């Protein structure tokens with residue numbers, strides 16, 4: 347299927363790393379110009395350069411999605427540079443504070459900061475960008491949730507709860523914005539070997555979380571074992587896999603899909 351995003355302008359938060367970087371590159375490949383936004387400016391600049399190497403235009407912007415003033419400044423800069431925003435992908439997310447993997451039970455700071463970024467951050471950015479989209483009676487928003495939204499977890503309860511909130515917010519925001527011709531959907535990625543999962547592996551090697559014997563395994567070996575034991579299709583997911591679904595959801599081919607959360611997880615969760 348050919349997806350045509352030419353002349354579209356997209357903002358991706360968390361674009362400097364992992365899944366966000368993959369989404370930026372797939373959207374650019376389909377023709378979109380990109381605002382690569384992240385707390386990590388140097389990382390965002392490197393991805394913006396990769397986007398430009400594909401022939402599209404790009405700008406890197408530093409943003410903290412938990413801070414309304416920082417988010418409004420980001421939106422203003424994108425509008426100044428490109429004149430409009432067609433697409434927003436809310437990818438920025440965290441799983442804990444500092445060396446969170448050293449704690450068996452998440453701390454108060456883990457709970458509050460994970461909610462601030464994963465839940466409030468998505469709401470703050472969506473509200474700032476949809477104010478512009480409402481005026482144009484057009485827009486596409488994709489929120490990156492997780493399969494953690496589908497099933498509570500013994501060792502990452504704060505993260506699972508935050509991602510379930512993202513799936514619920516996606517429905518609320520889709521209902522709010524449908525009358526303005528704005529689609530809002532979520533993607534629930536499965537297991538990807540990004541810096542986030544590398545930290546999860548550190549925690550699981552230390553405290554365990556499954557019945558499997560993880561003693562002596564490296565982080566990557568532990569990850570491979572989880573893939574083998576829990577993913578019916580037997581393979582890990584990649585940022586490119588998530589980017590491909592994002593590109594479809596923000597295209598006109600998906601104009602009648604809204605309020606949905608779709609798993610990209612090799613069959614791990616079928617709900």
Ligand SMILES: NC(=O)c1ccc[n+]([C@@H]2O[C@H](COP(=O)([O-])OP(=O)(O)OC[C@H]3O[C@@H](n4cnc5c(N)ncnc54)[C@H](O)[C@@H]3O)[C@@H](O)[C@H]2O)c1
Pocket residue numbers: 359360361362363364365366383384385386389409410411412437438439440463467490491492493534535536537538539540541542543
């Ligand atoms: N890795 C996985 O297996 C997996 C699975 C399901 C869902 N996810 C979700 O996908 C998204 C990306 O995860 P990833 O694995 O690529 O993680 P990552 O840590 O590689 O990237 C996350 C990016 O978000 C940025 N960020 C963090 N806080 C921010 C803030 N306050 N403002 C702006 N940017 C901020 C970071 O600087 C980083 O570049 C997250 O929402 C994560 O919860 C990841």
